[in-house]
Amino acid sequence: MLSLREVSVRYDGSPALTDVSLDLPDGQVLAVLGPSGSGKSTLLRAVAGLEQSTGTIAWDDRDLTGVPTHKRGFALMFQDGQLFGHLTVAANVGYPLRLRHVPRPRRRERVAELLALVGLAGYERRLPGTLSGGERQRVALARALAVEPRLLLLDEPLSALDAGLRGRLAADLRAILVAAGTTALLVTHDQEEAYAVADRLAVVRAGRLVQEGPVAQVWQRPADPETALFLGYARVLEGAPAAAVLAAAGVGHAGPATVAVRRSALVLAEDGPLSGVVVQARATPDQVRLVVDVDGVGEMDAVAGSAAHPGPGEKVRLRADQDRLSILS
Ligand code: ADP
Ligand code: MG
Numbered sequence: 001m002l003s004l005r006e007v008s009v010r011y012d013g014s015p016a017l018t019d020v021s022l023d024l025p026d027g028q029v030l031a032v033l034g035p036s037g038s039g040k041s042t043l044l045r046a047v048a049g050l051e052q053s054t055g056t057i058a059w060d061d062r063d064l065t066g067v068p069t070h071k072r073g074f075a076l077m078f079q080d081g082q083l084f085g086h087l088t089v090a091a092n093v094g095y096p097l098r099l100r101h102v103p104r105p106r107r108r109e110r111v112a113e114l115l116a117l118v119g120l121a122g123y124e125r126r127l128p129g130t131l132s133g134g135e136r137q138r139v140a141l142a143r144a145l146a147v148e149p150r151l152l153l154l155d156e157p158l159s160a161l162d163a164g165l166r167g168r169l170a171a172d173l174r175a176i177l178v179a180a181g182t183t184a185l186l187v188t189h190d191q192e193e194a195y196a197v198a199d200r201l202a203v204v205r206a207g208r209l210v211q212e213g214p215v216a217q218v219w220q221r222p223a224d225p226e227t228a229l230f231l232g233y234a235r236v237l238e239g240a241p242a243a244a245v246l247a248a249a250g251v252g253h254a255g256p257a258t259v260a261v262r263r264s265a266l267v268l269a270e271d272g273p274l275s276g277v278v279v280q281a282r283a284t285p286d287q288v289r290l291v292v293d294v295d296g297v298g299e300m301d302a303v304a305g306s307a308a309h310p311g312p313g314e315k316v317r318l319r320a321d322q323d324r325l326s327i328l329s
Helices: 040-048 088-097 102-116 133-145 163-180 191-197 215-220 225-232 239-249
Strands: 001-009 014-024 029-033 053-057 075-077 153-157 186-187 200-205 209-216 235-239 259-261 266-268 274-283 289-292 297-304 315-320 323-329
Touching: 001 040, 001 133, 014 040, 014 053, 014 200, 014 209, 029 040, 029 163, 029 191, 040 075, 040 153, 040 186, 075 133, 088 102, 088 133, 102 133, 102 163, 133 163, 163 191, 186 191, 191 215, 200 215, 209 215, 209 225, 225 235, 225 259, 235 239, 239 259, 239 274, 239 315, 239 323, 266 289, 289 315
Parallel strands: 029 186, 029 200, 075 153, 153 186, 266 297
Antiparallel strands: 001 014, 001 053, 200 209, 235 259, 259 323, 266 315, 274 289, 274 315, 289 297
């Protein structure tokens, strides 16, 4: 298993990564999630041995300091899969095997196996230029898995793809990693990508680890307001507004609370405990998204079923869904 202890990286004296400690057990997928510039790629590069770091990076208790990148047994995959454009898919996927002098028949067999794994059976003779972005990333993934790395390092592997494809490929990526039993460290700024692919989540901000744990636990209990907002909560309430929303959700809480609220936490309901005036209404295929000036709370996002037609200025009642709230403190 991979262990990081107080790992720090500085560029020209300024810190890019500070005292990061993490464990990644075998067979698990950990997503390091953070905004752009928070040190994610730096962390990955340090693990790969491409960046000088202080602290300890170890595999199965063996310190990797001084072990060169190609001897770590890790594979790397980037945002743009970096395929060789002049080589066929088979030659790209088989490239690491050729470097290791795997005999041609075995190589051919393994390439077919890998292409099947990533859903591209029969693509052997295609050139990268004839593939879609998603297909190219699958080929890059097959190549990264070719030599069965003990750790796969993925740097924003889906970020270059358009949104719809990204969602589908994220689910496929998870299935492929699980099927191959791969231990993987993925870094991304995209929450959905992290939720779809990982078992565990580590949130970084300004080079520091702010929270780590199983995906659902981090999502349900963000460490602080900034983390909650980064994880996709719409608002963080304090004082009387927080108390009003908690009461409406039927959640008891002693003393002042800080509450993170998802966009869909307030729902239009005739007999709801909250009242307010619609400020904005926008219909989407699934629901109507509202902004409501809620009495005692202030302007909040809310949702209504697509059959509802509340317009600006209209008085409405709302209930609060306790599964879409998180009490931060
Ligand atoms: P992320 O991948 O989260 O977007 P990076 O790890 O690439 O962030 O960068 C973290 C910080 O380190 C940023 O402020 C970036 O400008 C800086 N940085 C990254 N690489 C270098 C480098 N080679 N030299 C100097 N500063 C760098
Ligand atoms: Mg990066």
